[in-house]
Amino acid sequence: MGDEMKLASRDTQPGVWLINQWAMAGIVSAASRFIPVPYAEEAVRYRCRRFVVSRTLASSKSSVSADTLQPYYDTDGFFNSWTSKIVRAPFKLLLFPIRKAVRIITSVRNVPLEIIQIVLLGRTLDRCLQKTALTLDQAAAKRMRKAFDVAFSGMDFYVVRAALIDALKSVSGLKSAAVAMAKRVSTKEEPSPETLQPSDKVESGASSVQSVLDRPETMVLFAEFDRRFDEAMLKRAPR
Numbered sequence: 001m002g003d004e005m006k007l008a009s010r011d012t013q014p015g016v017w018l019i020n021q022w023a024m025a026g027i028v029s030a031a032s033r034f035i036p037v038p039y040a041e042e043a044v045r046y047r048c049r050r051f052v053v054s055r056t057l058a059s060s061k062s063s064v065s066a067d068t069l070q071p072y073y074d075t076d077g078f079f080n081s082w083t084s085k086i087v088r089a090p091f092k093l094l095l096f097p098i099r100k101a102v103r104i105i106t107s108v109r110n111v112p113l114e115i116i117q118i119v120l121l122g123r124t125l126d127r128c129l130q131k132t133a134l135t136l137d138q139a140a141a142k143r144m145r146k147a148f149d150v151a152f153s154g155m156d157f158y159v160v161r162a163a164l165i166d167a168l169k170s171v172s173g174l175k176s177a178a179v180a181m182a183k184r185v186s187t188k189e190e191p192s193p194e195t196l197q198p199s200d201k202v203e204s205g206a207s208s209v210q211s212v213l214d215r216p217e218t219m220v221l222f223a224e225f226d227r228r229f230d231e232a233m234l235k236r237a238p239r
Contacts, residue, residue, distance in 0.1 A: 016210070017059070018055065018056060018059050018122065018126065019119070019123075019210055019213060020206050020207075020210060021051075021052065021055045021122070022052055022055075022118055022119045022121075022122040022123070023115065023119060023205075023206035023207075023209035023210055023213070024198050024202055024203070024205075024206040025048040025049075025051050025052045025118050025122075026048070026114060026115035026116075026117075026118035026119055026209065027115060027168075027174075027178050027202055027205050027206060027209065028044065028048055028178055028181050028182050028185060028202070029044060029045050029048035029049070029114055029115075029118055029182075030110075030111040030112075030114035030115055030118075030178070031044075031111075031175065031178035031179045031181070031182040032044035032045060032048075032182040032185075032186065033110070033111070034175070034179045034182075035179065035182055035183055035186060037186070040182075040183070040186040041186075042076050043185075043186045044182050044185050044186045045075075045076065046073075046074060046076065047185055047188065048118060048185070049073035049074070049075070049118065049121060050066055050070075050073055050074075052073070052118055052121055052122040052125075053066050053069055053072065053073045053121070053122070053125060054066045055122070056122045056125045056126050056129070057069075057125075057129075059126070060126065060129045060130075062129055062136070064129075064136045068136065068137060068138055068141065069125070069136065069138075069141045069144075070138075070141065071138055071141040071142040071145055072121075072125070072141040072142075072144045072145045072148075073121060073145075075145070111165075111168075112157075112160070112161040112164035112165055112168070113157065113161060115164060115209060116157055116160060116161070116164070117152060119209075119213065120148070120152065120222070120225060121148070123222070124144070124148060124226075124229055125144075127226065128140075128144060139238075143233060143236040143237075144233065146232070146236060147229050147232035147233040147236060148229060148232075150228070150229075150232040151225050151228035151229040151231075151232055152225070154228055155221065155224065155225055155228070157221060159217050159218075159221070160212065160217070160218050160221060163212045163215065163217075163218070164209065164212050167208040167209065167211060167212050168205055168208060168209070170208060171201060171204045171205045171208055172201075173201045174201045174202065174204070174205045176201075177199045177200075177201035177202050177205075178201070178202055178205065180199075181198065181199065181202055
């Protein structure tokens with residue numbers, strides 16, 4: 001993302017500003033499924049997640065580095081399994097057209113889910129940063145990832161998904177703008193972007209996402225996710 005990811009200066013309330021960052025990263029990450037290039041989607045997803053973590057850490061003025069928390073956000077092991085990727089490359093390239101077609105066909109359901117997941121990734125880290133009893137190291141990052149997956153898999157986000165679909169449809173030209181931005185992100189060598197230069201369409205899309213996140217029904221669902229996450233973390237706490 002590098003110079004392509006330059007976000008607005010922090011001149012609004014921290015919570016609003018952070019949600020804006022998470023929402024834009026979610027839109028770009030979700031748009032990566034429409035890039036017809038092998039491994040581009042994985043690269044964008046990784047960089048968007050790292051961006052969310054970097055921004056959240058910076059917002060809290062935390063001394064923890066994004067590298068330390070890599071187990072939390074590198075869900076695909078993108079930069080940790082090059083040997084495996086090389087071995088599987090011929091098979092992946094062979095199946096790429098089919099896999100990409102499936103990703104596009106299922107986009108109506110999975111695009112809003114991707115945005116929700118990215119937002120929750122940042123929101124959950126923000127909550128963890130407020131817990132002084134939790135030492136954020138790689139071991140904690142691994143527990144956070146497992147707890148996050150457990151909590152997320154048990155949730156039904158149908159109401160929020162439907163609302164996001166309607167909200168994003170209202171932004172004309174958003175898909176093409178988000179895909180163009182995702183393509184720029186996929187070509188950047190720097191895996192830990194600190195800035196994002198969104199188009200007006202992506203900005204509008206992020207605002208629409210924020211309006212959905214502010215709804216009472218969304219807050220209720222997110223509170224339930226928080227409860228499940230905390231419960232899963234407690235079960236994984238070191239003895």
